[in-house]
Amino acid sequence: MTDMTGIPLRSDLLGEEPYGAPQLDVPVCLNVNENPYAPSPEVVETITARIAEIAPTLNRYPDREHTALREALATYLKRETGVQLAVENLWAANGSNEIMLQIFQAFGGPGRTALSFAPTYSMYPEYARDTFTAWQTVPRRSDFTVDVQAGIDAIARVKPSIVLLTSPNNPTGTPISVQDIERIAAACAELPVEGAPGAHPVLVVDEAYAEFRAEGTPSAHTLIARYPLVAVSRTLSKAFAFAGARVGYVASSRAVIDALRIVRMPYHLSALTQAAALAALEHTEGQLSQVAHLRATREETASWLRSQGLEVAASDSNFLLFGRFADCHAVFEGMLARGVLIREVGPEGYLRVCMGTDEEMTVFRNALSAVVEELE
Ligand SMILES: Cc1ncc(COP(=O)(O)O)c(C=O)c1O
CATH class of the missing domain: 3.40.640.10 (Type I PLP-dependent aspartate aminotransferase-like (Major domain))
Incomplete structure (x- = not known):
């Protein structure tokens, strides 16, 4: 954090950090709940x-x-x-x-x-x-x-x-x-x-x-x-x-x-x-044409995560909260090392992933399997 000495920052903001999800240049970004499908040429x-x-x-x-x-x-x-x-x-x-x-x-x-x-x-x-x-x-x-x-x-x-x-x-x-x-x-x-x-x-x-x-x-x-x-x-x-x-x-x-x-x-x-x-x-x-597909991706991903022995919160959105991990940060880092950015947010032991394209979700599954195996 920058040294704020001499800057008349509001006292209640002293020591606060700017908040926001990491914006990293990685191949698979599944951390801010966007729709992964780009606008059509039309x-x-x-x-x-x-x-x-x-x-x-x-x-x-x-x-x-x-x-x-x-x-x-x-x-x-x-x-x-x-x-x-x-x-x-x-x-x-x-x-x-x-x-x-x-x-x-x-x-x-x-x-x-x-x-x-x-x-x-x-x-x-x-x-x-x-x-x-x-x-x-x-x-x-x-x-x-x-x-x-x-x-x-x-x-x-x-x-x-x-x-x-x-x-x-x-x-x-x-x-x-x-x-x-x-x-x-x-x-x-x-x-x-x-x-x-x-x-x-x-x-x-x-x-x-x-x-x-x-x-x-x-x-x-x-x-x-x-x-x-x-x-x-x-x-x-x-x-x-x-x-x-x-x-x-x-x-x-x-x-x-x-x-x-x-x-x-x-x-x-x-x-x-x-x-x-x-x-x-x-x-x-x-613009909404991929919503049904993303819903289906969510259901498939939730079933897959459960089949891996993980807990998954019931979701009506385009992301899933899953866990629990003894060391969430290690899982997050392991995923990042494999080019997949997910989110460390929410209750202890859980991570969040948003639904990507089919190709991105394949990379996610492969990376998570490898990370879990590595940490065992
Ligand atoms: C629950 C909720 N509300 C609001 C927002 C803000 O979205 P935006 O400012 O992009 O409309 C987000 C973004 O992640 C969100 O998760």
Whole structure:
């Protein structure tokens, strides 16, 4: 870490390291839950054409309200969830990371608490830290499912302003049913927020991986019309195969969206991002064309891992948490030495791998077999 002596860094940030998964130049990268299939030449062509169209206008700021993109996202969500939302119910930003930060900026802050269910996505405590919001977690059960009653009891006790539910959860892959989410939403609608008389907690459902869920499973979007404080966050980074463009979005009541509009940076979503996202959304079918295959890859990989005597958490996402290993780091290093980057994240003894192409998964299996044998 750089010597920060004489730099007026906030005292609560002293000693903190920048967080992020390793970005290494290795042949097989299975560590950040991307879709491994690149955009088709047709998508590349449309993106290039749309960027060429707007390039002569880049002296102007972009549409601050990104209305065309919100319209396209409404069309996408209608197709994916069956729920029709209006532009006023949608908001996009640079990845769902930025969406979450805006949520914390609008609804967190000093004297407030955000509550989630651990283990979960490791960025959440960073948004809390950066917005001076206290962070508390309720432990998940040993199979990583959420104990709904324990969650409701904790919400009543802690009085958070934000409750964060991740479905499917990262790093475990665990889904939570819409019925269980509704029980928590109904409780939130009645329960108080510390220091905010008359207010109730915002229930954020992070559905970053939702397109990988079992077919026919309803999304939390079905709750938005009845629960105005439910906000469902999604991203184009995962199933939609568009991580490099940095586009995330949230659906909620108009009041919640308008609160985010207060804290957003002016013109936060560049004209290039908006144009590229609109172009990709024109090719929704193609962008999602590998999702069913990745689901099948997940099931095959889970069976294979179990056949090797390993434990695998039930997953509705494009990754698997598997273990347990006495020395996870040795397994991680052994895999890296064989050109396969996986992730050391989550509960002790477990590693996480995301689904790659068929060729990549063959390399993964061969490498893991060799590493396990070597360590025996
Ligand atoms: C649960 C969850 N939410 C949100 C994100 C952020 O994704 P992005 O900022 O690329 O939309 C991730 C990324 O890994 C994630 O795992």
